Amino acid sequence: xxxxxxxxxxxxxxxxxxxxxxxxxxxxxxxxxxxxxxxxxxxxxxxxxxxxxxxxxxxxxxxxxxxxxxxxxxxxxxxxxxxxxxxxxxxxxxxxxxxxxxxxxxxxxxxxxxxxxxxxxxxxxxxxxxxxxxxxxxxxxxxxxxxxxxxxxxxxxxxxxxxxxxxxxxxxxxxxxxxxxxxxxxxxxxxxxxxxxxxxxxxxxxxxxxxxxxxxxxxxxxxxxxxxxxxxxxxxxxxxxxxxxxxxxxxxxxxxxxxxxxxxxxxxxxx
Amino acid sequence: xxxxxxxxxxxxxxxxxxxxxxxxxxxxxxxxxxxxxxxxxxxxxxxxxxxxxxxxxxxxxxxxxxxxxxxxxxxxxxxxxxxxxxxxxxxxxxxxxxxxxxxxxxxxxxxxxxxxxxxxxxxx
Numbered sequence: 575x576x577x578x579x580x581x582x583x584x585x586x587x588x589x590x591x592x593x594x595x596x597x598x599x600x601x602x603x604x605x606x607x608x609x610x611x612x613x614x615x616x617x618x619x620x621x622x623x624x625x626x627x628x629x630x631x632x633x634x635x636x637x638x639x640x641x642x643x644x645x646x647x648x649x650x651x652x653x654x655x656x657x658x659x660x661x662x663x664x665x666x667x668x669x670x671x672x673x674x675x676x677x678x679x680x681x682x683x684x685x686x687x688x689x690x691x692x693x694x695x696x697x698x699x700x701x702x703x704x705x706x707x708x709x710x711x712x713x714x715x716x717x718x719x720x721x722x723x724x725x726x727x728x729x730x731x732x733x734x735x736x737x738x739x740x741x742x743x744x745x746x747x748x749x750x751x752x753x754x755x756x757x758x759x760x761x762x763x764x765x766x767x768x769x770x771x772x773x774x775x776x777x778x779x780x781x782x783x784x785x786x787x788x789x790x791x792x793x794x795x796x797x798x799x800x801x802x803x804x805x806x807x808x809x810x811x812x813x814x815x816x817x818x819x820x821x822x823x824x825x826x827x828x829x830x831x832x833x834x835x836x837x838x839x840x841x842x843x844x845x
Numbered sequence: 846x847x848x849x850x851x852x853x854x855x856x857x858x859x860x861x862x863x864x865x866x867x868x869x870x871x872x873x874x875x876x877x878x879x880x881x882x883x884x885x886x887x888x889x890x891x892x893x894x895x896x897x898x899x900x901x902x903x904x905x906x907x908x909x910x911x912x913x914x915x916x917x918x919x920x921x922x923x924x925x926x927x928x929x930x931x932x933x934x935x936x937x938x939x940x941x942x943x944x945x946x947x948x949x950x951x952x953x954x955x956x957x958x959x960x961x962x963x964x965x966x967x968x969x
Contacts, residue, residue, distance in 0.1 A: 633928070636952045637858060643955045644861045648868065656857050707856075 626808070627671055634660045634667075659703050663738060667806050670735045673728045674809040686721035687729060689768045689836065693757040696733045700741065707741050709753045716760035722836040724817050732813050735806035736821075736832055737770050744774045758826050762835055764819055769833025771826050847967050849873045850891035852882045852908070853926075854900050862895065865956050866963065879903035883911065891921060893966055895959070897951070898927040898934075909943045922946040922966050926959060 641656035754773040811821045818834040853859035859875045866873040876882035898905030924947045934940045946966045
């Protein structure tokens with residue numbers, strides 16, 4: 575989408591003839607933007623995603639070092655919360671990547687997993703980060719459900735990564751009331767759905783589509799900042815595709831978010 | 846007292862920068878998007894804008910182009926604090942026309958270096 579100045583004091587007369595559109599075309603074609611696409615030009619399939627992760631890690635490490643220096647300059651120990659969460663975010667990203675590259679082995683080891691208990695555990699682990707990002711967490715379990723067969727550790731990594739992304743995405747949107755990120759387990763036609771939803775519109779279908787298209791390219795579709803990363807969204811999407819019907823944008827109680835539907839294990843059902 | 850506008854989409858970094866700039870004796874406001882930045886430039890009239898280029902909806906180059914379109918804002922000094930490498934920016938045909946006072950490569954720029962850069966631009 576081209577962006578033309580609309581301010582009444584603009585000294586340029588905004589018409590095609592005056593070159594405003596020409597500038598934007600030049601910008602779009604300029605190497606600066608095309609640079610972002612060149613990382614995908616690789617014969618090594620693992621290189622693009624690793625480049626994506628490297629961009630994410632670079633951003634988090636910069637925040638980490640800035641946070642430490644900020645705490646040193648100001649003497650405010652609360653300033654060290656930022657580096658702590660940056661380090662945790664980097665660790666989650668690396669965990670997600672390790673699971674991503676080890677998918678074949680991971681998915682051989684499945685067990686009955688209670689989605690309600692798992693989401694509750696994830697919510698508990700994210701409460702500090704959410705509070706620091708000035709949002710609240712909530713859990714809604716819409717009934718008693720049977721366990722699903724999944725690799726518990728991989729699923730926990732994925733759900734943690736998704737909740738981290740959603741919490742971070744809403745933090746970059748200006749909102750009047752304190753937002754709430756809600757973890758939901760409910761029954762749908764496709765099975766048991768585990769989802770994470772936000773009271774502010776941080777994720778939509780276009781965002782998820784962009785995330786999938788961004789494979790191999792640096793960029794963060796969930797945040798207004800391209801410098802922050804969500805390689806985790808791509809990897810979570812890929813991993814959930816193996817465990818469930820795949821990640822999708824969905825709605826719950828006027829909230830929008832991300833969810834995946836899991837089929838109840840037939841073995842468990844027979845037992 | 847000089848007025849600084851920090852345009853930084855990352856909430857955490859933006860608040861840190863704002864706090865440190867205020868601690869140096871300046872006034873400082875924070876914008877997290879190009880639209881917010883334009884509104885604040887209009888109402889706040891900053892002397893210096895510290896700008897990250899990588900913003901999704903309207904990136905920083907688009908913001909700069911608009912800013913440099915207005916005669917009233919010709920005197921606003923721009924400090925780029927961005928993850929986009931300068932070698933790439935220089936390949937853009939419009940970069941030289943944007944009158945950037947200082948370029949900083951964000952991964953190599955700790956807060957102290959940013960503060961020094963703002964100080965040098967303000968006093969120049």
